[in-house]
Amino acid sequence: MKAGMIALGALLAVGQVWAEQVRIETEDTVILLEATKDRDVGWLYWGSKENVPSSLGWQGPLLSAFGGWAERDPALRVTHADGVLTTELVLEKTERMALDANRERTVLTLRDKLYPMQVAVTFTAYKKENVITQSVTLTHQEPGDITVHAMASSAPSFPEGDWWLTSFQNRFLDRWPNEMHLFEERLMPGTKRIANYRSTRSAYFENPSMLLSKGPAEEANGEVYGMALAWTGNWQLDFAMRTGRELEVKAGMAELGADYRLPPNKPYVSPEAILAYSAEGKGRISRNLHDYARNYVLVGGLKPNPILLNSWEGVYFTFDEKKIKEMIKDAAEMGLELFVLDDGWFGNGENARDGANAGLGDWQVNAKKLPCGIQGLADYAKAQGIRFGLWIEPEMVNPKSELAKKHPDWVVKSGARDIPQGRNQWLLDLTNPAVQDFVVQTFDDIMKSAPGISYIKWDANRTVANVGSTYLPKDRQANFWYDYARGLYSAYARIREKYPDLEIQVCASGGGRVDYGALAYHNEFWTSDNTSAIRRIYIQWGTSHFYPAKAMAAHFSRSAVGNPLNVPFPASFRLHVALSGRFGFELQPSHLTPQERKVAEAGIKAAKEYIRDIVQFGDLYRLHSPYLRDGYAALSYVTKDKTQALVFAYSLDTAYDKEPLALRLAGLDPNRSYKVEEVLTPDGRKPLPCSGQSHTGKALMRDGLTLPITKLYDSCLLRLRAEP
Numbered sequence: 221m222k223a224g225m226i227a228l229g230a231l232l233a234v235g236q237v238w239a240e241q242v243r244i245e246t247e248d249t250v251i252l253l254e255a256t257k258d259r260d261v262g263w264l265y266w267g268s269k270e271n272v273p274s275s276l277g278w279q280g281p282l283l284s285a286f287g288g289w290a291e292r293d294p295a296l297r298v299t300h301a302d303g304v305l306t307t308e309l310v311l312e313k314t315e316r317m318a319l320d321a322n323r324e325r326t327v328l329t330l331r332d333k334l335y336p337m338q339v340a341v342t343f344t345a346y347k348k349e350n351v352i353t354q355s356v357t358l359t360h361q362e363p364g365d366i367t368v369h370a371m372a373s374s375a376p377s378f379p380e381g382d383w384w385l386t387s388f389q390n391r392f393l394d395r396w397p398n399e400m401h402l403f404e405e406r407l408m409p410g411t412k413r414i415a416n417y418r419s420t421r422s423a424y425f426e427n428p429s430m431l432l433s434k435g436p437a438e439e440a441n442g443e444v445y446g447m448a449l450a451w452t453g454n455w456q457l458d459f460a461m462r463t464g465r466e467l468e469v470k471a472g473m474a475e476l477g478a479d480y481r482l483p484p485n486k487p488y489v490s491p492e493a494i495l496a497y498s499a500e501g502k503g504r505i506s507r508n509l510h511d512y513a514r515n516y517v518l519v520g521g522l523k524p525n526p527i528l529l530n531s532w533e534g535v536y537f538t539f540d541e542k543k544i545k546e547m548i549k550d551a552a553e554m555g556l557e558l559f560v561l562d563d564g565w566f567g568n569g570e571n572a573r574d575g576a577n578a579g580l581g582d583w584q585v586n587a588k589k590l591p592c593g594i595q596g597l598a599d600y601a602k603a604q605g606i607r608f609g610l611w612i613e614p615e616m617v618n619p620k621s622e623l624a625k626k627h628p629d630w631v632v633k634s635g636a637r638d639i640p641q642g643r644n645q646w647l648l649d650l651t652n653p654a655v656q657d658f659v660v661q662t663f664d665d666i667m668k669s670a671p672g673i674s675y676i677k678w679d680a681n682r683t684v685a686n687v688g689s690t691y692l693p694k695d696r697q698a699n700f701w702y703d704y705a706r707g708l709y710s711a712y713a714r715i716r717e718k719y720p721d722l723e724i725q726v727c728a729s730g731g732g733r734v735d736y737g738a739l740a741y742h743n744e745f746w747t748s749d750n751t752s753a754i755r756r757i758y759i760q761w762g763t764s765h766f767y768p769a770k771a772m773a774a775h776f777s778r779s780a781v782g783n784p785l786n787v788p789f790p791a792s793f794r795l796h797v798a799l800s801g802r803f804g805f806e807l808q809p810s811h812l813t814p815q816e817r818k819v820a821e822a823g824i825k826a827a828k829e830y831i832r833d834i835v836q837f838g839d840l841y842r843l844h845s846p847y848l849r850d851g852y853a854a855l856s857y858v859t860k861d862k863t864q865a866l867v868f869a870y871s872l873d874t875a876y877d878k879e880p881l882a883l884r885l886a887g888l889d890p891n892r893s894y895k896v897e898e899v900l901t902p903d904g905r906k907p908l909p910c911s912g913q914s915h916t917g918k919a920l921m922r923d924g925l926t927l928p929i930t931k932l933y934d935s936c937l938l939r940l941r942a943e944p
């Protein structure tokens with residue numbers, strides 16, 4: 221037993237036998253396990269500390285292995301070195317260690333009854349955040365490789381109930397992505413799986429997160445369980461319901477084609493599963509996860525993120541130095557803090573990145589487009605009083621690039637088969653340490669060539685097709701999925717070690733890497749390439765369930781996607797939607813009408829003065845779901861001390877008999893009086909009647925406010941301040 225660890229256990233009677241109980245607890249929640257030496261470990265309870273049943277029953281094994289009666293789809297399945305297919309796990313030891321005043325780690329080490337194989341199940345409890353993470357590490361000392369066919373991160377069992385699942389998946393509309401669209405369904409006996417088999421874009425089509433509730437999940441009431449996987453690779457979430465409606469969940473790396481050859485004494489580590497339980501609806505789960513993300517996951521989680529202009533939708537690939545300098549100047553004049561030059565700045569001659577067909581891999585600045593170089597632009601930005609950021613996509617290569625010619629063996633390929641192109645590009649094989657070195661070196665070279673860069677947008681625009689690696693031996697090709705993700709993390713970690721304070725945004729064709737694994741190396745994420753305000757209301761709504769606003773880039777653009785009138789949405793509507801996330805812009809400032817520019821500048825000013833702090837560090841309350849389909853959506857952020865709040869409300873459609881929105885607020889101090897003020901009121905509309913009124917928190921939460929924003933795409937932003 222390590223120093224600082226203590227043996228665990230209260231004794232409890234299970235049937236006739238005295239068994240030991242392990243408690244993994246946060247301030248409000250607890251996981252209870254039955255953990256007796258030399259016996260199988262059982263999952264007894266997960267939920268509120270206040271409601272622990274007086275008699276606890278065995279819900280299922282902590283980690284079911286393929287062996288014995290093998291009654292359920294196993295959480296762990298290996299073929300041992302001698303070809304034996306079965307595993308029987310029993311507890312070897314339990315250890316507990318305080319990491320600090322807020323975090324406690326519990327490790328249950330299981331072993332196979334017969335084979336020298338250990339499975340350590342690690343729980344870390346984040347007490348204040350009411351979050352528990354779980355991961356599994358497998359090691360063995362068998363005489364040769366074993367093959368790991370399946371190893372889940374977490375496999376909790378739930379008692380009989382009317383279980384409902386909420387998942388978040390990309391719903392394509394108008395040929396545009398809509399990441400994190402919310403799907404809710406009642407689970408029925410049988411198995412349901414949500415999975416990503418595309419590796420590099422771990423979260424593009426399906427997000428590795430889910431909620432479980434008895435009955436449809438409510439915002440502020442009822443028991444809700446949440447789980448997210450921290451994994452930028454292939455993953456699966458399985459829900460197996462028995463005919464008695466007991467539910468077995470299995471969450472972890474995807475098993476498809478991923479039979480891992482594991483040599484002796486090399487740890488094989490699952491992704492972390494992030495577990496959260498709330499007895500007060502899913503809103504509490506989101507707030508707890510947001511705190512967890514800010515306090516423990518995101519880089520710079522406690523520092524405000526900048527208000528920026530990204531060049532992509534403004535100019536795409538078509539720019540030169542003059543145009544970029546004009547954009548920088550405009551951005552500075554508008555009051556923005558950072559300019560980000562997106563794709564198109566690199567490659568020369570026939571490898572010039574003037575479109576998506578060339579340039580990737582050849583990371584030299586395009587001397588024709590940008591004779592002053594990247595540092596020249598960074599210097600120019602500095603002279604204008606704003607910071608400079610740059611886009612890169614270092615895992616990818618265009619087939620005709622110099623890099624692809626020099627290192628054909630670095631490309632992901634399946635033997636002699638054709639290498640499919642996605643967006644005209646191939647994927648570099650990050651299982652190969654030389655490729656990891658190249659990615660780290662490329663990043664470093666770019667940073668050294670232009671030390672004025674203070675922000676990077678790291679993109680990844682294709683997935684794996686025809687999987688295979690020239691680097692991996694022929695009997696280890698299936699190690700690709702795990703080794704790629706670990707290779708990516710190793711490159712991220714080395715870059716982070718060298719550039720701890722650099723702001724980095726993760727992007728993969730939009731929200732393709734919005735997962736807790738990637739977020740641990742980044743300050744924020746590009747939520748979606750769909751910047752349409754009406755679509756963003758849904759995208760950001762879904763995203764907010766698991767990921768905090770401070771990381772959720774939301775840009776004011778001129779997109780008309782989803783607007784039947786085919787014109788940009790009203791400027792205030794766009795502004796309000798963008799202000800409710802990590803606020804920024806995605807356009808060519810010179811294309812703004814004077815009215816749009818006025819609206820934008822007022823938004824930037826207010827964001828700097830007070831909106832950014834409340835949105836990025838406040839508690840989120842989703843007040844009125846767009847999925848109610850009554851033409852409204854509303855949400856609010858309340859400061860931790862409950863002295864200030866912002867309420868965002870949107871009118872999504874129009875109906876001849878649409879009633880004003882009756883909106884009950886949440887999260888306020890019932891005993892304080894709040895002054896309500898409408899800010900950034902849309903042009904041409906009078907301030908709402910509630911603006912200027914004072915109400916107690918109690919009245920605002922019980923009776924609410926009436927918001928006559930019935931017109932199509934009307935919206936409002938209310939600022940609430942507690943009165944002394």
Ligand code: DGJ
Pocket residue numbers: 532562563611679681727728729730746748749
């Ligand atoms: C996909 C990203 O999501 C966009 O924001 C943009 O960076 C393009 N790639 C550039 O190629």
